Amino acid sequence: MTDIKLTDTQRQIIEHAVQHTGGKIEWFPDNVKGGARSKVLDAMFNRALITREGEGWCVAAEGYDALGVPRPGNSAAQTAEPAQRRTRANSKQAEVIAMLKRPEGATISEICTATGWQQHTVRGTFAGAFKKKLGLEITSSKEPGRDRVYRIA
Structure with missing residues (x-):
């Protein structure tokens, strides 16, 4: 486990994203609405717990570490062989x-x-x-x- 301290709201948001949406932040507690959502997201982003992904947000590696949850894809990245480079025949x-x-x-x-x-x-x-x-x-x-x-x- 890591020394990163999360607020209850941050922990709920990140846990829900990890458990239910594959790391995408789509859910907020009922008491977090409007401007409060922006402030919570900004606070998590400033602490590198989340990152931008297109128009939305997803849990960053530090977010997984803060929960003490293994990062997704670590085992696959270590065992996967590097892809062979290909060239086009007409280039x-x-x-x-x-x-x-x-x-x-x-x-x-x-x-x-x-x-x-x-x-x-x-x-x-x-x-x-x-x-x-x-x-x-x-x-x-x-x-x-x-x-x-x-x-x-």
Whole structure:
């Protein structure tokens, strides 16, 4: 349990949201109406017990902690495997990857011509999207009579 002290009203609102509405704050005690609702919501928001979700409010992690209730989705988040990144088959990124997979590879100028990108964009895509995000290994070599050639290893 945590040291966060809740008023009776705050505790009732958060408990109801956790038990009945999946964490969405939709119910208030009968004695909390009009401006009092706004004040209660503002107080809980200022203490980080609730967060905005679209037009409404939902219980934040600190709200679950204040009740001593396990947060929803913790076990699923720990056991879930990271999603595989996908690329569209008709995108410029897919076109560049196909060019780099060819046996002859591709030069930066060839990629610029095919995509309409500038040279710095191509180099940034190699370092950011391909190496860091997609985990592709890109090699380069200087061939006689040709610019530097890049390939996916």
